[in-house]
Amino acid sequence: MQSSRKAIGETLLKVENVTLSFGAVKAIQDVSFEIRRHEILAIIGPNGAGKTSMLNVINGAYHPQHGIITFKGQPRHDMDKHEAAAMGIARTFQNVALFKGMSTLDNILTGRNLKMKRGLFAQMLYFGPALDEEVEHRRKVEDIIDFLEINAIRKTPVGRLPYGLQKRVELGRALAAEPDLLLLDEPMAGMNVEEKEDMCRFILDVNEEFGTTIALIEHDMGVVMDISDRVVVLDYGRKIAEGTPNEVRRNQTVIDAYLGVSH
Amino acid sequence: MDQAAVGASLARLDTFPKLLIRNARERGERPAYREKEFGIWQAYSWADSLRQVRALACGLHRLGVKRGDKLSIVGDNRPRLYWAIAAAQSLGCTVVPAYQDAVADEFQYVLDHAEVSFVVAEDQEQVDKILAVRDRLPKLRHVVFVNPRGMRNYVHDWLTAFDQVLEHGRTFDAGHPGFFEAEVAKGQPDDIGVIAYTSGTTGRPKGVMLSFANLVPSAQASAKFEGLREDEDVLAYLPMAWIGDHFFSYAQSIVVGFTVNCPESAATVTIDLKELAPTYFFAPPRIFETLLTQTMVRMEDANAVKRWLFKYFMALARRSGVRILEGKPVSALDRLLYVLGGALVYGPLKNALGLSRIRLAYTAGEAIGPDIFDFFRSLGINLKQLYGQTESSVMVCIQRNDDVRADTVGPPAPGVEVRIDDRGEVLYRSPGVFVGYFKNPEATAETKTKDGWVKTGDAGIFTQDGHLRIIDRAKDVGRLKDGSLFAPKYIENKLKFFPSIMEAVTHGSDRDFVAAFINIDLRAVGNWAERNGLAYTSYSDLASRPEVYAMIKGQIEQVNRDLAADPQLAGSQIRRFLILHKELDADDGELTRTRKVRRNTVAERYAPLIDALYSDRDEVEIESKVAFEDGRVGTMKARLKIAGADAVHALKQAG
Numbered sequence: 030m031q032s033s034r035k036a037i038g039e040t041l042l043k044v045e046n047v048t049l050s051f052g053a054v055k056a057i058q059d060v061s062f063e064i065r066r067h068e069i070l071a072i073i074g075p076n077g078a079g080k081t082s083m084l085n086v087i088n089g090a091y092h093p094q095h096g097i098i099t100f101k102g103q104p105r106h107d108m109d110k111h112e113a114a115a116m117g118i119a120r121t122f123q124n125v126a127l128f129k130g131m132s133t134l135d136n137i138l139t140g141r142n143l144k145m146k147r148g149l150f151a152q153m154l155y156f157g158p159a160l161d162e163e164v165e166h167r168r169k170v171e172d173i174i175d176f177l178e179i180n181a182i183r184k185t186p187v188g189r190l191p192y193g194l195q196k197r198v199e200l201g202r203a204l205a206a207e208p209d210l211l212l213l214d215e216p217m218a219g220m221n222v223e224e225k226e227d228m229c230r231f232i233l234d235v236n237e238e239f240g241t242t243i244a245l246i247e248h249d250m251g252v253v254m255d256i257s258d259r260v261v262v263l264d265y266g267r268k269i270a271e272g273t274p275n276e277v278r279r280n281q282t283v284i285d286a287y288l289g290v291s292h
Numbered sequence: 293m294d295q296a297a298v299g300a301s302l303a304r305l306d307t308f309p310k311l312l313i314r315n316a317r318e319r320g321e322r323p324a325y326r327e328k329e330f331g332i333w334q335a336y337s338w339a340d341s342l343r344q345v346r347a348l349a350c351g352l353h354r355l356g357v358k359r360g361d362k363l364s365i366v367g368d369n370r371p372r373l374y375w376a377i378a379a380a381q382s383l384g385c386t387v388v389p390a391y392q393d394a395v396a397d398e399f400q401y402v403l404d405h406a407e408v409s410f411v412v413a414e415d416q417e418q419v420d421k422i423l424a425v426r427d428r429l430p431k432l433r434h435v436v437f438v439n440p441r442g443m444r445n446y447v448h449d450w451l452t453a454f455d456q457v458l459e460h461g462r463t464f465d466a467g468h469p470g471f472f473e474a475e476v477a478k479g480q481p482d483d484i485g486v487i488a489y490t491s492g493t494t495g496r497p498k499g500v501m502l503s504f505a506n507l508v509p510s511a512q513a514s515a516k517f518e519g520l521r522e523d524e525d526v527l528a529y530l531p532m533a534w535i536g537d538h539f540f541s542y543a544q545s546i547v548v549g550f551t552v553n554c555p556e557s558a559a560t561v562t563i564d565l566k567e568l569a570p571t572y573f574f575a576p577p578r579i580f581e582t583l584l585t586q587t588m589v590r591m592e593d594a595n596a597v598k599r600w601l602f603k604y605f606m607a608l609a610r611r612s613g614v615r616i617l618e619g620k621p622v623s624a625l626d627r628l629l630y631v632l633g634g635a636l637v638y639g640p641l642k643n644a645l646g647l648s649r650i651r652l653a654y655t656a657g658e659a660i661g662p663d664i665f666d667f668f669r670s671l672g673i674n675l676k677q678l679y680g681q682t683e684s685s686v687m688v689c690i691q692r693n694d695d696v697r698a699d700t701v702g703p704p705a706p707g708v709e710v711r712i713d714d715r716g717e718v719l720y721r722s723p724g725v726f727v728g729y730f731k732n733p734e735a736t737a738e739t740k741t742k743d744g745w746v747k748t749g750d751a752g753i754f755t756q757d758g759h760l761r762i763i764d765r766a767k768d769v770g771r772l773k774d775g776s777l778f779a780p781k782y783i784e785n786k787l788k789f790f791p792s793i794m795e796a797v798t799h800g801s802d803r804d805f806v807a808a809f810i811n812i813d814l815r816a817v818g819n820w821a822e823r824n825g826l827a828y829t830s831y832s833d834l835a836s837r838p839e840v841y842a843m844i845k846g847q848i849e850q851v852n853r854d855l856a857a858d859p860q861l862a863g864s865q866i867r868r869f870l871i872l873h874k875e876l877d878a879d880d881g882e883l884t885r886t887r888k889v890r891r892n893t894v895a896e897r898y899a900p901l902i903d904a905l906y907s908d909r910d911e912v913e914i915e916s917k918v919a920f921e922d923g924r925v926g927t928m929k930a931r932l933k934i935a936g937a938d939a940v941h942a943l944k945q946a947g
Contacts, residue, residue: 134331171330176441181559183331234442 037258038066040099041210041242042087047096049082056082057093058266064210069236069243071253071274074263075286080246081123083263084212087244088120089113101209114143119208121199123215123246129188133198136187137173140205141166173201176238177231193224197231204235211235213245217252225249229256254278262286293474301477307504308485309345309382309476311546316342319522319549325371328556328564336371338549341378344458346472348379351461352410353471355434355452359384359478362406362487366390366399367414369528369554372438372454374542376412377486382476385410386484388499389533392418398497400425402489406499406730407431412454415439419446481505487730488535490682499730500535500682510685510724511543513706517690518652524550524572525649529561535682536656540574543685565646573653577660580675583645584664605633606670613638613670618694638671647673654678659762661789662698669696677701679762683739683746684708685724689760700759710760716751716777717766751779753860763861768891770801776863778806780891783864786851791816792843795876795883797894798866799902805867807905809898810844811876817843832873832930841935844871848937856940865939868905870912872898873930879919901932910934 042064049057057079064070072080085091087098089108097104100116108118119140127136144166145152151159174180177197182190187198196216203211216232217225233256235241247253253260254274262270262277264286270277277283293301302310315324320339327334336344357363363380365373365387377387388406390399392414399421403411409431413419419437426432437443438454465472481504489497528541541552550572555564591602612626622630642648653668656678668675679689679701688710691702704710708722721744728736740746751769752762763769763782770778778800787796787808795811814831817840821828828834852865876882881893895902897916904912911933918928 168330171332175330178557180331180556181563184563237444238441 037068040064041066041101043097043099044083044087045097045099047083047086047093047098049079049086049091049093055266057086057263059095060263060266060268061096062261062268062271064242064244066242067236067240068258069232069245069256071257071260072244072246072263073248073250073253073260073277077265078263079266080263081214082266084120084214084244084246087113087210088118088212114206117207117209118212119203119206119210120212121196121203121214121216123218125192125195125199127187127195127199127202130186132184132186133179133182133190133201134170134174134184136198137170137201137205138166140202141169143206169207170201170205173204176204176234177201193220193227196220196224196228200228200231200235204239204241207239209242211241211243213243215246215248217247217249225252232256293477295470298470298473298477301479302473306481306508307381307476307479307483308508308543308546309378309479311508312338312342312345312378313473313476315546315549322522322549323551324545324549325374325552325554326568327371327554328560328567331556333553333568335551341371341375344372344375345378345382346465347458347461348375348454349382349461349472349475350464350468351457351459352379352436353383353475354460354464355410355436355457357383357385357410361385361410362388362408363410363412364388364390364403364406364408365412365532366418367392367412367438367532368558369530369532369537369541370414370438371552371554373412373414373532374528374552376436377542378546380410381479381483381485382472384475384478384483386501387486389486389488389538391489391531391533393531394421396421396424400428401496402499403429403432405496406487406489409433410436412436412438416442416446419443419451479504481508484727486538488538488682489533498732498735501727501730502535502685502724503727506685506724506726507539507543508547509707510687510722511539511547513723514687514690515544515548517706520544520548520550520572520652522549524548524651525568525570526550526552526572526574527555527561527565527568527570528552529555529558529564530574535686536574536680539686540572562646566644567646569643569646569649571649571651573647573650575653575655576657577655577664580655580660580664580668584667587641587645601637605629605637606667608633609638609670610666613672614666617669617672617674618696634672642671642673647671650674652676656680656701659785660698663789665698679760680705681746681748683726684720684722685726687724688718688720688722688748691759695759697759700755700761702760703758704760711745712752712754715766716753716763716769716779718748718750718752718760718762719745720748721745751777753777753858755858761858772800772806772863773802773804774863777860778864779861782861783808783851783855783866784889786854787847790847792820793847795889797876797889797891799895799905800864803906806864807902808848808866808869809894809901810848810869810871812840812844812871814875831875832928835871835873836931836933838933841871841933844869845935845937849940852937853940862941866937867939868934868936870901870905870932870934873914873932874916874918874928877919880917904932904934 040063045061047057047060072083074080086093089110092107098108147159147162174183179197187195217228229252236243260274260277262283269282269286270280302313305311305314315338321337323335324338324341325336363385365376367373380387388408390402413435422435434450436452436454436457440453483504484501485504486502487499489499526540530537545552553568555561608629612622612630615622616630650673653673653675676691676696680686687705688708689701690705708720710720712718725744725746749766750762751764751766752760755761763779768780772778780798783798784796787793792813793810794813797809798806800806812835826839848866848869855865856862878885882890901912901914913931915927915929918926
């Protein structure tokens with residue numbers, strides 16, 4: 030019954046001829062692709078193919094030696110982490126990176142950090158406009174908690190939660206920044222089937238309800254083929270294929286890269 | 293109907309919509325519903341509720357809902373769904389609440405059987421279920437969904453959002469100001485307000501038709517009996533399709549005007565319970581059991597001082613708490629200490645459990661362990677047992693505040709007559725007795741006699757002071773050769789309340805006396821064996837130990853003493869027993885997957901053991917098939933001892 034009526038729009042982010050090396054190790058070599066508004070793009074590839082490096086380049090954690098990254102029409106040589114976040118790029122990490130001692134609610138509130146306008150001093154006084162602002166942020170966070178169905182763990186310290194839920198909280202924190210582009214690094218790693226299904230549903234819902242553009246890295250091929258609109262395949266730092274899940278599935282180079290080929 | 297006739301009908305207060313209009317007038321600003329949303333309890337007053345119901349009724353009318361139509365609601369407990377019930381009843385519809393966790397096929401059966409033409413569904417999950425069986429529901433005309441999440445791409449001309457229905461309703465209402473009142477005034481006490489489908493352990497569920505004349509007086513009588521007030525808070529967390537929720541959270545709430553609180557989600561119930569601290573609470577025994585276990589486990593982890601305090605004051609509570617609650621005499625020192633305990637232990641504990649404001653709590657559905665029951669009562673929580681059925685508009689028996697016991701369900705509720713027929717089956721007659729099963733006259737005739745008595749299917753006895761005690765399902769009750777009543781489940785439950793007894797199977801129908809198979813609980817008995825320096829190698833080894841036999845014998849004799857206290861049951865004391873060499877197992881077909889004993893399978897498989905119990909041998913050999921985890925089948929030989937237990941003479945003679 031789910032008809033895919035969402036309109037995939039113009040290019041949101043474009044990566045052109047990006048090359049990244051650490052000393053002699055070439056992590057990414059001359060890779061180009063684009064991410065379009067409202068789509069779910071999967072970046073796949075065997076271990077060490079350069080997937081996480083690619084995400085790090087997009088959100089400014091790594092600075093490539095060559096290439097141009099164009100985000101929202103502004104071309105630049107490399108991104109800056111803070112600038113990327115301020116411009117609407119949010120991400121989650123392969124290994125959950127949350128504040129373990131803080132509650133779910135507080136963790137997600139940290140995602141609102143960039144949206145807080147009042148100064149530290151005003152916030153400490155917790156009065157007048159700062160109070161209004163806090164209430165507004167809290168409302169937004171409660172929307173996300175409701176959306177991700179984590180009401181029952183609102184006040185639970187994150188360190189006490191099972192892994193699958195921590196991943197969901199991390200997604201919540203990324204959503205709190207109201208990003209235009211959401212980067213998910215292996216959102217389903219280490220989950221059981223049920224948790225994976227839940228996460229898939231949330232990713233699709235986020236994409237549909239908020240219109241958020243999503244680029245994700247994933248190992249589970251079933252998941253990738255089910256939820257993504259397009260797939261980019263990396264191998265040894267090079268892009269070896271790009272297209273819809275069906276095209277990629279039939280691509281001989283991809284099959285070779287995954288299954289190995291005798292030379 | 294002219295203005296005066298409408299006013300006169302509304303003043304009769306004989307349907308829920310009429311009572312709702314009264315509530316909005318008399319206590320308009322008091323909270324009717326609270327719902328936790330976005331982490332905050334949002335309150336809706338009676339005036340708000342009436343506004344919503346009014347708009348919704350008008351909106352449903354615009355969708356084509358007519359008098360006599362059936363409207364189903366399905367979803368978690370939400371104010372909007374309670375409003376949907378009231379709105380449908382305002383229009384003269386019959387409401388068919390459906391279980392929110394039913395699979396599509398069960399759901400389809402109920403909707404189809406009840407000839408439902410409109411559904412108000414909570415969310416996408418429920419709508420998806422309807423979609424899956426849509427083509428098998430020719431009578432279904434329109435579905436309204438409450439939560440729009442994920443519904444963006446669902447475009448059907450028979451599907452409308454709740455808010456949109458409200459909006460259309462408001463427009464219609466503005467154009468037709470007297471419409472709503474006129475519709476409500478058409479409602480008569482004999483209208484069928486609700487068809488509640490019973491879950492039915494055997495066969496297809498049956499639709500119990502209840503009229504306003506059943507529910508309104510029952511709710512009024514029970515509320516008066518318990519002294520319910522408009523400032524009660526109840527937590528609505530049990531399925532809306534279950535008559536209990538319909539009665540407590542809808543019927544009684546509207547009759548009395550108290551507040552119904554809806555938890556945020558099924559997962560947050562314990563948190564919401566604690567935050568809210570209801571004054572009026574209902575839970576099946578399982579929930580009280582979980583609360584008690586949680587408390588005990590948490591206390592194990594507490595520091596020594598706290599553990600000592602807990603132990604000391606709980607012992608005091610066991611001694612005097614229940615007596616204080618029931619207003620019976622207690623020594624001055626204990627009374628003083630109990631106050632101190634309230635500050636140090638009971639208060640904080642009740643607060644942590646969310647039971648600090650309880651004025652009235654019910655448990656029903658099955659037998660509750662006396663330890664669990666007494667634990668809560670000794671804390672000063674007015675926990676009572678309730679016996680009822682869907683067919684009786686809930687109340688059949690109810691305990692009085694000053695006369696509560698773990699082993700009875702109390703005397704008949706106000707306005708209810710109860711009798712026990714010669715087969716031991718409990719029958720009742722009351723204004724709350726259902727109209728009939730929907731489209732099932734055979735079942736109605738089978739259950740309801742011509743002069744209005746309803747068969748419960750339960751076997752029971754009256755204690756000498758007029759309390760009803762439910763002992764078993766009527767069909768399971770047998771007689772010994774001498775004609776005395778034999779209620780296997782009742783005896784087995786009594787045995788199972790001992791932690792060392794895991795399972796018990798009693799025999800006795802058409803025999804000279806009652807005999808029992810016992811399964812020990814390996815964890816509890818193993819623990820006991822360790823503490824007493826008793827070495828054992830395996831379950832069957834432990835089970836055959838004379839020390840274990842001696843312990844079980846003591847417990848059986850305790851049960852015998854209890855049985856002897858009842859003249860009707862004194863004859864069914866256990867004379868001989870044996871401890872089985874293996875645990876009864878679902879893999880061997882001896883238990884159902886829900887861990888209920890399959891009596892017939894056990895009787896067949898262990899026929900030689902039963903024969904031996906009724907012979908004068910004190911040992912028996914058995915060879916039994918065992919299914920191993922890997923699927924192989926092996927045989928197990930064992931030599932079992934049979935022991936006798938002493939019976940007690942009936943303490944009191946009947947009469």
